[in-house]
Amino acid sequence: MISRRSASDISFGEFALIERFFKQKSVADDYVDLGAGDDCALLSGRPGEQWAVSTDTLLEGVHFFSNVEPAALGHKSLAVNLSDLAACGATPRCFLLAIGLPQIDQTCLAGFSRGLLGLAEAHRCALAGGDTTRSTDGIVITITAMGTVPTGAALLRSGARVGDDIWVSGSLGDAALGLAFRRNQIELSATDASLMVDRLERPTPRVHLGVRLRGIASSAIDVSDGLVGDLRHVLTASGVGAVIDWTRVPRSPVLQQQPVNVQQRCALSGGDDYELLFTASSNRREEIAAAAEAIPINRIGTVTATADLAVLDEQGTPVDTESGAYEHFLR
Amino acid sequence: MISRRSASDISFGEFALIERFFKQKSVADDYVDLGAGDDCALLSGRPGEQWAVSTDTLLEGVHFFSNVEPAALGHKSLAVNLSDLAACGATPRCFLLAIGLPQIDQTCLAGFSRGLLGLAEAHRCALAGGDTTRSTDGIVITITAMGTVPTGAALLRSGARVGDDIWVSGSLGDAALGLAFRRNQIELSATDASLMVDRLERPTPRVHLGVRLRGIASSAIDVSDGLVGDLRHVLTASGVGAVIDWTRVPRSPVLQQQPVNVQQRCALSGGDDYELLFTASSNRREEIAAAAEAIPINRIGTVTATADLAVLDEQGTPVDTESGAYEHFLR
Numbered sequence: 073m074i075s076r077r078s079a080s081d082i083s084f085g086e087f088a089l090i091e092r093f094f095k096q097k098s099v100a101d102d103y104v105d106l107g108a109g110d111d112c113a114l115l116s117g118r119p120g121e122q123w124a125v126s127t128d129t130l131l132e133g134v135h136f137f138s139n140v141e142p143a144a145l146g147h148k149s150l151a152v153n154l155s156d157l158a159a160c161g162a163t164p165r166c167f168l169l170a171i172g173l174p175q176i177d178q179t180c181l182a183g184f185s186r187g188l189l190g191l192a193e194a195h196r197c198a199l200a201g202g203d204t205t206r207s208t209d210g211i212v213i214t215i216t217a218m219g220t221v222p223t224g225a226a227l228l229r230s231g232a233r234v235g236d237d238i239w240v241s242g243s244l245g246d247a248a249l250g251l252a253f254r255r256n257q258i259e260l261s262a263t264d265a266s267l268m269v270d271r272l273e274r275p276t277p278r279v280h281l282g283v284r285l286r287g288i289a290s291s292a293i294d295v296s297d298g299l300v301g302d303l304r305h306v307l308t309a310s311g312v313g314a315v316i317d318w319t320r321v322p323r324s325p326v327l328q329q330q331p332v333n334v335q336q337r338c339a340l341s342g343g344d345d346y347e348l349l350f351t352a353s354s355n356r357r358e359e360i361a362a363a364a365e366a367i368p369i370n371r372i373g374t375v376t377a378t379a380d381l382a383v384l385d386e387q388g389t390p391v392d393t394e395s396g397a398y399e400h401f402l403r
Numbered sequence: 404m405i406s407r408r409s410a411s412d413i414s415f416g417e418f419a420l421i422e423r424f425f426k427q428k429s430v431a432d433d434y435v436d437l438g439a440g441d442d443c444a445l446l447s448g449r450p451g452e453q454w455a456v457s458t459d460t461l462l463e464g465v466h467f468f469s470n471v472e473p474a475a476l477g478h479k480s481l482a483v484n485l486s487d488l489a490a491c492g493a494t495p496r497c498f499l500l501a502i503g504l505p506q507i508d509q510t511c512l513a514g515f516s517r518g519l520l521g522l523a524e525a526h527r528c529a530l531a532g533g534d535t536t537r538s539t540d541g542i543v544i545t546i547t548a549m550g551t552v553p554t555g556a557a558l559l560r561s562g563a564r565v566g567d568d569i570w571v572s573g574s575l576g577d578a579a580l581g582l583a584f585r586r587n588q589i590e591l592s593a594t595d596a597s598l599m600v601d602r603l604e605r606p607t608p609r610v611h612l613g614v615r616l617r618g619i620a621s622s623a624i625d626v627s628d629g630l631v632g633d634l635r636h637v638l639t640a641s642g643v644g645a646v647i648d649w650t651r652v653p654r655s656p657v658l659q660q661q662p663v664n665v666q667q668r669c670a671l672s673g674g675d676d677y678e679l680l681f682t683a684s685s686n687r688r689e690e691i692a693a694a695a696e697a698i699p700i701n702r703i704g705t706v707t708a709t710a711d712l713a714v715l716d717e718q719g720t721p722v723d724t725e726s727g728a729y730e731h732f733l734r
Contacts, residue, residue, distance in 0.1 A: 105453060109640070110560050111490035111624060112455035114552070117448040122436060124443035127547055128534050129501040135536070159442035170460040170545050203459050205466070209540035214501050216458055216547040221445075229441050293442060309440070 089176075089204045093185040094169070096192065096199050103165040103220070104198045113168065113200035121220045126156035132210030136273075137254060142180045144273040145213075146187030151277045152296065153217035154195060155346040158282030159294040161227040162219030164197040170214040172207030195279055227285060227292035227350065232310035236290050236351040238373040239360065241278050243322040244299055245335065246271035248342020258334070264326045275346040284363035285350060292350035298341040300393045302349055304381060310351075313380040316373035318391055321383075340383060340393055351375055420507075420535045424516040425500070427523065427530050434496040434551070435529045444531035446497065452551045457487035463541030467604075468585060473511045475604040476544075477518030482608045483627065484548035485526060486677040489613030490625040492558040493550030495528040501545040503538030526610055558616060558623035558681065563641035567621055567682040569704040570691065572609050574653040575630055576666065577602035579673020589665070595657045606677035615694035616681060623681040629672040631724045633680055635712060641682075644711040647704035649722055652714075671714060671724055682706055 094108070106114035117123060130149055132138055150167060157164050169188070173181075192199060197217070205212075250268030252258045260268060278294070285292060291310060293302050299321070307314055321339050328335065352360055360369065383391040425439075437445035448454060461480055463469055481498060488495050500519070504512075523530060528548070536543075581599035583589045591599060609625070616623060622641060624633050630652070638645055652670050659666065683691055691700065714722040 106557070106559070111487040112457045112493060112550075112557070114491070114557055115454040115456060116554065117454070119450060123446040123448070123454070125446060125499060125532065125547075125549075126443045127499040127501045127532065127545070129503055129536050129543065129545060131503055131536060131538055131543065133539050134503075156442040160445070162443060168456060168458040168547060170458045172460055172462055172465075172543075201456065201458065203545075205460050205462060207462055208464050212460065212462065212503075212543050214458070214460060214534075214545035216456075216499060218456075219443075223447065226437070226443070226445055228437070 093181045094189070094199055096189055104200045107198065108201045113166070115166065115200065115218070117220065120223055122223050122226065124157055124160045124162035124219045124221055124226060125216065126153050127214060127216040128152050128156070129212070129214040131212055138210070140273060142183030143187035146184035147191050147274050149213045149215050150188050150191050150197070150217070151275045151346065153215045154191070154197070154277035154279055155275070155294040155296065157217055157219040158277050158279045158348060159227065159292050160219070160221060161225065161282045161286040161292065162221045163283055164195045164217060164219045164279060166198040166200040167192065167215050167217040168200055169202035171202065172205040172212035174207050174210060221286065225286045227282065227289055229291055229293050229306045229309035231291035232306050232312050232351040232375050233290055233353070234312055234375055234377045235354065236375040237354050237357070237371050238303070238314060238316065238349070238351050238375060239369050239371050240295070240299070240322065240347055240349045241281055241364070241367055241369050242345070242347040243324040243327070243368070244295065244345050244347060245327045245338030245342045246324050247275065247344035248338035249327055249330065251342070251344070260326070267326055272344055275344065277346055278348040278367065281348055281364060281367050285348070285360070288356050288359050288363055289350040289352045292348055295345045295347045295349050297343045299349065300340050300381065300383070306349070306351065307379070307381060311379070313376040313378045314373055314382070315376055316381070316383040318383050318385045320370055320372045322368065322370045322372075336391055340391065424512045425520070425530055427520055435531045438529065439532040444497070444499065446531065446549070448551065451554050453554050453557065455488055455491045455493035455550045455552055455557060456547065457484050458545060458547040459483050459487070460543070460545040462543055469541070471604060473514030474518035477515035477520075478522050478605050480544045480546050481519050481522050481528070481548070482606045482677065484546045485522070485528070485608035485610055486606065486625040486627065488548055488550040489608050489610045489679060490558065490623050491550070491552060492556065492613045492617040492623065493552045494614055495526045495548060495550045495610060497529040497531040498523065498546050498548040499531055500533035502533065503536040503543035505538050505541060552617065556617045558613065558620055560622055560624050560637045560640035562622035563637050563643050563682040563706050564621055564684070565643055565706055565708045566685065567706040568685050568688070568702050569634070569645060569647065569680070569682050569706060570700050570702050571626070571630070571653065571678055571680045572612055572695070572698055572700050573676070573678040574655045574658070574699070575626065575676050575678060576658045576669030576673045577655050578606065578675035579669035580658055580661065582673070582675070591657070598657055603675055606675065608677055609679045609698065612679055612695060612698050616679070616691070619687050619690050619694055620681040620683045623679055626676045626678045626680050628674045630680065631671050631712065631714070637680070637682065638710070638712060642710065644707040644709045645704055645713070646707055647712070647714040649714050649716045651701055651703045653699065653701045653703075667722055671722065
């Protein structure tokens, strides 16, 4: 399925590209018996473990801007998949990269590879194989990430129980604010803009937090589509409702300088934060604080029996989370 | 990462799409503990087995024509990945589907799903999860297929030994002829055209043959880029050379009606046949015949010590396999 015409001085042949740009040096992964270079990668699991597998596609012009820094794109392509593993409490082991490029730009590829493999090595996640193709319209990236969890220990969306606390890591809405800045919808100081765009383009997957929440959290999901939307997935899967205290929803100092409607729009419905949203029994609070270590976490609400989601502001008035104001900025 | 705007009357939400179009009925797969609907799929392997994993992207206008029949596209999207599993001798277990669509066309999606799940069910391969996005330019499909092999039994490209026979299943070049017809480069009768286009658009992954060749073949690869190109991968990985007898290269009755230069171009360099090319010791011929059962197989050459590939015609003259005549028709 590979187009073998060369676009520049480097062939699109998988081997040439992989050898030159995607050779990992330092990841020794016991789980990968055979990596890139054959028809399949060969993996061995361990007794008493399950594989957790996730796949995500990123398209130029839909999920990232054409002028994104290549290293940031490489980082984010893997980060969004590691975030899915984190939401299951899985330890990353390896990934496959399928990439379609309109042409071979060596500087771009070198940057992309640096961002991608930098994050991979930080998590000891091996590039086990992939596919390279020539695309006609923009860059197309699909990564499939694979991690492991002790059998039965994966954090699922379906485990939230009535009375559970609702927690979220980090702060919400920064990526949406960075996106609004990138689209010239708001103005920010250079320092603030840099911080927010970094949150959009270099998200931190909460891998270690996810692993440490195994056996403590009752459910988890990563916030990729926005707090309200992703919490609804958990509530639907668990057959429960929730009340969220808007004043407790964590917002960065930069976001807090914005008008309250922008704060709500970004923190409640903005996507791409890749923080962990999780539930746990209220008698697990000390364990959760210990599991979080240096990562800031906040208790933002409670799981309820009524199949409904309410976000209450400081006056106890429901915030409207259904209006058009809560659509994604991008597209 | 999901664009949540609805394009038609169906939302791009993963759940809506998956529930409506990609619900499998009859695949009970012991290896999939948790399928689509959470952040990750959860899989359990078996002691003494390895996972074989492969990923391939298909792009509209690059790997398939915009007017391809949706059911054929669904079939081929999975077939090319099952063919990679076959080349390793792996038994398909499950797959993940990442699909980007410019709009929701229900008739198209229903057809795509029918072709995809039809092939999946034939191989008892479970759809374990995926990702849906809205694309801006054409359909983007990435499938990651996962199968299992007894540990150490996978067929690799690196196992060919000097003196081994070289075998290929089915016939070669039909897909290339079908592609030439689709591009109005040649004329064919309606019956012949239908046969050749079917070979291009509905390839048969040689899954059962791959499994039965475990322990018999010394190396294997699927013919996706053309006999010469794919055989070179085996020779390079194994550090050997080969002599191929052109007169033994299997060609269909339809292809045999073409001029010899077209036959050579299609059968030696045409991609997309998805036949199995494998090597085996000459004392395994009876076992190979038994393993092939009803699938036609042909012994087309011999592995040599000189690191070179020669294709010899009926006069023993080398066929030129390096010229521009051997580029892909498509692109």
